[in-house]
Amino acid sequence: MKELVFGHKNPDTDAIVAAKAFSYLENQLGADTQAVALGEPNEETKFVLDHFKEPAPRVIEKAASEVEAVMLVDHNEAQQSVADLKDVTVTHVVDHHRIANFETSLPLYYHAEPVGCTSTIILKLFKQNSIEVPAKLAGLMLSAIISDTLLFKSPTTTDDDKATVKELAKIAKVDYEKYGLEMLKAGTNLGSKSEKELVDADAKSFEMGGKTVRIDQINTVDIDEVFEREDALREVIAAENKAEGYDLFLLMVTNILNSDTRLLVVGEPQEVVEKAFDVKLADNKAELPGVVSRKKQVVPPLEKAF
């Protein structure tokens, strides 16, 4: 019985690569799976796919029309998954996030570890099953780890992530530091994007204290350059909050070279944000020095404050 394998909506490099890697592994073990994606690749992922001459995955919105069962990678929360997740059986999850808003009626395979990237876990699964990683896939997987860990600068980075990149770099024959910087810079090519694209690109929704909270992150090498477009960004976010029913929108603009974030907050309750990060918002903005990880440094304090 065929199954689809996919990462979260608004896919980043790990969401797309982990689906390809886990699908490959499962097929080697006798399953019949296909890697798909819940959106088009972003600029960084396009750079990665071009570099390793790998096609972009087919994009789906729903799954139940073509399969009865699916495998999730790099996410588990229903609102980050296919629109009709309730109509299919989740048989496998490989992830590195918290578990929330996820429920099954049957036992399943679920493997999560608190490491920086799903692809780090997937290399372990290859080894446990004595399956070799092809050179091209090794290149894709090390790209995902460099992306999620911002070349080891993110506080989510573990020794496992570093060791895995080094191991994969040997298989892929890649100078990972040089390649990684090129890749991260390609991902921050913001000038070519509309405000709408910036606000949507890496956004995820969370349910907290009965409110729908949307958090987007823009990685850049120049925060001020992004904030030259602040008025237009505010307008687009306010319109999106209204159209999609988001109560609160946090836009994280993160300098990937020095690991600082400036936050723009649109919607209510603003005071929960002030409480979460122990800051005063000035003109809906706050500086969060040393904050680069939505998952580890933004979602948990925000959830606690709610």
Added chain:
Amino acid sequence: MKELVFGHKNPDTDAIVAAKAFSYLENQLGADTQAVALGEPNEETKFVLDHFKEPAPRVIEKAASEVEAVMLVDHNEAQQSVADLKDVTVTHVVDHHRIANFETSLPLYYHAEPVGCTSTIILKLFKQNSIEVPAKLAGLMLSAIISDTLLFKSPTTTDDDKATVKELAKIAKVDYEKYGLEMLKAGTNLGSKSEKELVDADAKSFEMGGKTVRIDQINTVDIDEVFEREDALREVIAAENKAEGYDLFLLMVTNILNSDTRLLVVGEPQEVVEKAFDVKLADNKAELPGVVSRKKQVVPPLEKAF
């Protein structure tokens, strides 16, 4: 930082053994953990602990007074766990059940597989980490697998479970078939138990369609013998429903030798039970031939019917 490791309330042999096994493994890997239990060992588990000269674990009801973090084995649903689960951080879960009513604010280690027993998964973790299983622990772990799979007669049994018992039997130097039958018979020593004990011994609560559903399973070698006490059992269940706020109570009385179950249903809605198993209840009872697994054959259809 010390962590407690424990299985579900109303512990069965796997809940107690898996906690001991995973705690041992984590300590070998450098953690500081202690295995505890959320209740006293049942008759079967007492037989197992006596046989391998292993002490019963300390019983706790709450965890936050002594530790900040815990590891769950053989369960994940909050209502099956410590009373103050919300006040501690869950860092590890090893389980073989569905995932429901479980949520964390931080990423964690979570390993689940759809096999018959948690201890089957734990042997894999020993191997992945190249840690040897001591002979006594091997004996305890094979007991847990024989208990959960009813000596491979339960439909939850996988090839993994069978292979694991055989491997552990070599380490423990145990004739697992002879020992397993003795152990299962020791567990069905029902004559010595009060109706209250029978109704509580292996009961678990589930939230379904807004109702609190309680399901208990009594393993026996003679179903009719248990139903000689039917009136007293009904009374105790009705009183418990009232006292604890259960809407619906299903008592599964299962013949472990021929794999049939007779169901006694107290509470409402009764028609959901009829729908779930496509049976007519006569005098609140129904025969469910071939049904031995609450997890695989009772919870999913019941949840679907709700």
